[in-house]
Amino acid sequence: MTGVAGTKTTHSAHVLDETRIREQFPILSSTVGDRPLVYLDNAATTQKPRVVLDTLSRYYAAENANIHRGVYQLSQAATEAYEGARAKVARFLHASDPSEIVFTRNATEGINLVAQTFGRSTVGAGDEVVISTMEHHSNIVPWQLLCEEKGAVLKVVPISDRGELDLDELDALLGPRTKLVSIVHMSNSLGTVNPVREVVERAHARNVPVLVDGSQAAYHMKVDVQALGCDFYVVTGHKLYGPTGIGALYGRRTLLDAMPPYQGGGDMISSVTFEKTTYNEVPHKFEAGTPHIAGAIGLGAAVDFIASVGFGPIVAHERRLLEYATNALTAVPGLRLIGTAPQKASILSFVLDDVHAHDIGTIVDTEGVAIRTGHHCTQPVMDRFGVPATARASLAMYNTADDIDRLVGALTKVREVFG
Amino acid sequence: MSDLRDLYQEVILDHNRSPRNFGPLEGADLQADGHNPLCGDQLSIAVKVEDGVLTDVRFEGSGCAISKASASLMTEGVKGKSLDEARAIFEQFHRLVTDQEAPVDPSLGKLAVFAGVRDYPARVKCAILAWHTLRAAVDDNHDIVSTE
Numbered sequence: 001m002t003g004v005a006g007t008k009t010t011h012s013a014h015v016l017d018e019t020r021i022r023e024q025f026p027i028l029s030s031t032v033g034d035r036p037l038v039y040l041d042n043a044a045t046t047q048k049p050r051v052v053l054d055t056l057s058r059y060y061a062a063e064n065a066n067i068h069r070g071v072y073q074l075s076q077a078a079t080e081a082y083e084g085a086r087a088k089v090a091r092f093l094h095a096s097d098p099s100e101i102v103f104t105r106n107a108t109e110g111i112n113l114v115a116q117t118f119g120r121s122t123v124g125a126g127d128e129v130v131i132s133t134m135e136h137h138s139n140i141v142p143w144q145l146l147c148e149e150k151g152a153v154l155k156v157v158p159i160s161d162r163g164e165l166d167l168d169e170l171d172a173l174l175g176p177r178t179k180l181v182s183i184v185h186m187s188n189s190l191g192t193v194n195p196v197r198e199v200v201e202r203a204h205a206r207n208v209p210v211l212v213d214g215s216q217a218a219y220h221m222k223v224d225v226q227a228l229g230c231d232f233y234v235v236t237g238h239k240l241y242g243p244t245g246i247g248a249l250y251g252r253r254t255l256l257d258a259m260p261p262y263q264g265g266g267d268m269i270s271s272v273t274f275e276k277t278t279y280n281e282v283p284h285k286f287e288a289g290t291p292h293i294a295g296a297i298g299l300g301a302a303v304d305f306i307a308s309v310g311f312g313p314i315v316a317h318e319r320r321l322l323e324y325a326t327n328a329l330t331a332v333p334g335l336r337l338i339g340t341a342p343q344k345a346s347i348l349s350f351v352l353d354d355v356h357a358h359d360i361g362t363i364v365d366t367e368g369v370a371i372r373t374g375h376h377c378t379q380p381v382m383d384r385f386g387v388p389a390t391a392r393a394s395l396a397m398y399n400t401a402d403d404i405d406r407l408v409g410a411l412t413k414v415r416e417v418f419g
Numbered sequence: 420m421s422d423l424r425d426l427y428q429e430v431i432l433d434h435n436r437s438p439r440n441f442g443p444l445e446g447a448d449l450q451a452d453g454h455n456p457l458c459g460d461q462l463s464i465a466v467k468v469e470d471g472v473l474t475d476v477r478f479e480g481s482g483c484a485i486s487k488a489s490a491s492l493m494t495e496g497v498k499g500k501s502l503d504e505a506r507a508i509f510e511q512f513h514r515l516v517t518d519q520e521a522p523v524d525p526s527l528g529k530l531a532v533f534a535g536v537r538d539y540p541a542r543v544k545c546a547i548l549a550w551h552t553l554r555a556a557v558d559d560n561h562d563i564v565s566t567e
């Protein structure tokens with residue numbers, strides 16, 4: 001028997017049906033030159049299944065209207081679809097209520113929103129914000145800007161040689177002036193999955209709220225913001241098999257209620273006079289202007305798609321593939337993996353002797369293999385490991401052992417060129 | 420896509436393995452730093468100038484094969500040239516790696532090995548970084564050169 005979106009029911013468990021999954025992603029049957037595309041840059045962005053593409057075009061072709069404004073039916077239908085998408089994202093992240101989901105442009109905007117609202121109203125001179133060495137630049141720079149403005153101090157939790165967060169150091173850094181911990185759930189350059197639950201416990205023991213950057217985690221594992229206990233959680237739609245230009249911020253309702261608005265404009269107000277403006281309820285208070293309606297609805301379709309495949313089969317498939325790829329890559333002479341934490345998922349960052357990552361990227365591209373090369377917006381991680389850049393293969397639900405074989409085959413070409 | 424050997428020519432691989440004029444330059448008259456944030460390439464170029472002539476050019480830093488070889492071959496190519504000649508070679512080199520249609524200028528000599536780069540648009544910045552940095556040095560521009 002075959003399940004809804006590509007899982008097979010066997011006598012033991014749901015197993016992901018590679019062929020049926022791949023068929024749903026039109027781009028996967030394309031070629032690069034004369035080679036079939038092998039797409040291994042999922043940490044940068046994932047490909048889109050047909051159901052997301054269809055949802056976007058159906059919205060524009062048949063349902064397009066502005067939301068929260070019209071009394072006519074089309075506008076109400078669009079409003080319902082947009083708010084319905086919010087409910088889907090809330091369910092996907094297991095938030096207790098859709099009002100805890102704010103639509104943003106991406107994860108970056110989610111973090112900046114928290115920095116500019118919660119951060120600016122909470123962090124003062126001499127206060128501290130705690131992040132880690134393995135943060136994406138989007139979870140570093142907003143805090144640097146905030147700290148610079150407020151005369152606050154940014155503290156950085158170090159990581160081990162395997163790429164694990166140092167929890168003892170976290171404890172040592174948490175102090176009476178700590179106002180927020182902002183930490184990545186899963187590193188985009190190392191693959192490390194952080195023990196977010198423990199981080200939250202330690203921070204909450206000192207009454208410090210925690211923001212979690214779930215950009216990478218949310219498409220590889222089941223996220224339950226209530227079980228994690230975090231106060232904010234950001235995701236980005238284009239890494240959830242959804243459209244670009246849409247993301248979401250989960251915020252604990254009590255915090256969102258207390259936060260000042262982010263941007264001013266339409267939709268975020270309940271009444272405006274020149275003397276006094278009152279703001280709308282959350283989450284609308286944080287969504288000024290016409291939002292990316294189609295994007296939000298497309299994101300709703302994307303998280304439904306993920307749910308229909310199921311994290312059971314996705315996690316099992318990606319775990320097998322990660323193990324296969326780890327073995328295959330470590331067997332390549334001169335290859336060294338960067339990021340070997342026991343708790344990791346779906347990312348293989350590596351260096352190859354003294355061949356620069358950029359050269360590796362160009363050469364494997366001629367074989368149709370798309371990987372990322374560079375610092376992956378995590379320069380402090382590169383500095384920590386003393387490398388200028390890495391090559392990175394990152395997996396998604398539609399990748400196969402064959403993709404890994406093609407990558408390994410392409411890497412032998414690097415050897416041919418560089419000798 | 421054209422053959423990889425058109426990009427990674429033997430001369431380029433050789434200069435990547437053993438870069439010429441690599442290391443610090445004592446008593447440099449002019450110096451500039453270049454950075455390609457996309458791939459983390461970092462170069463610094465130092466020159467000695469006497470009577471408007473580049474009497475010595477050396478470079479330091481790290482980068483991919485294309486950027487390292489380009490810096491290495493550049494130092495050889497401009498040593499002994501006047502500042503104006505160096506600027507003219509910069510322009511020729513720029514055309515060589517960016518203009519798909521341009522015939523390869525024979526006066527470029529060995530530098531012509533970089534013609535293959537024009538078929539790899541993502542790598543143009545790698546080939547050109549050293550040159551932009553040199554130009555900043557000879558123009559005595561102290562901003563860090565960035566390809567972005």
Ligand SMILES: Cc1ncc(COP(=O)(O)O)c(C=O)c1O
Nearest residue numbers: 106107108136138188215216236
């Ligand atoms: C861990 C992590 N955080 C944040 C981001 C930023 O995502 P976006 O550019 O969609 O805002 C990314 C992706 O680039 C990421 O991998």
